[in-house]
Amino acid sequence: MNTIDNNLEVIQSVSDFSLSETLECGQCFRFYKVNPEEYMVLSGEKCVRILQKQNQLFFYGASQEEVEFFWNDYFDFSRNYGELKQNLAEKDEIMGEAVGFAPGIRILRQEFFECLISFILSQNNHIPRIKGIIEKISKEYGTPLGNEVYGFPTSKQLLQVSEDDFRKLGTGFRAKYIVDAVKKVEEGKISQEDLSKLSTEGLREQLVTIHGVGRKIADCVLLFSFGRYEVFPIDVWVKRIMSECYFEKKDVPIAKIFELAEEKYGEYAGFAQQYLFYYARQKGIGKKSR
């Protein structure tokens, strides 16, 4: 139940949630840390400041309606993560450790176009750099939201932006990929509404028609934007931890890992992936020491 005061503060109680873990676990890129328990969060052209005190969330700068109908959905608050995590943790020891390591992670429901472009930028790139490039693109082409904060540009706002313009913002070789993605979205070849009616396989098939979008990026969009929670994106970190912990060696064929993930985690594979990814990355599992 929500309450609202004169300062447009919406208060809400939550469980199985950590604002910092959910934001910092690598699934999204548009947030600013005010302090360890307070963040400015952006999604598309929406922005809100959130303070977490234990199981209490304080939203600032968003109406009660926006919190109820947008941010609740964004943070996936209606799902019972207690049950989900217990189910996963019982599968095996590694999964139990990964869930226990960051039990406050929830899978965000991200805005489609922003998610697509963000993960195109993510290829062969570092997370801090990805964030920086996205911020530059937003400042340059996005809608001002006040307080020096900018919305992520719509496909329309990026339609006239050239490959060279994107390169100037540090996108490197990914510039042409973004141009193609923008073009396909604006032409209606890639439409969120049409795609959402497709099966996961059919949807993936459409996403990879974008130049520069392969299986991994498509899977991230499927999981983080379309809510296809059975999808298991495999990046270098997930490959490392799966190879090391489940196969006890380095170079396991990706197909084998997909097979195991589906068999073991099934409809929860996407959640499993995020706990594993964050755990592996923070612990440096599989990374060769220097």
Add this chain to the structure above:
DNA sequence: ATCCAGGATCTCC
């Protein structure tokens, strides 16, 4: 300074 990054594509066989 050198390495590497939430990969995908191109090129060769």
Add this chain to the structure above:
DNA sequence: GGAGATCATGGA
């Protein structure tokens, strides 16, 4: 069809 090189950039 599978392995290997290549791609831009800058944070670590």
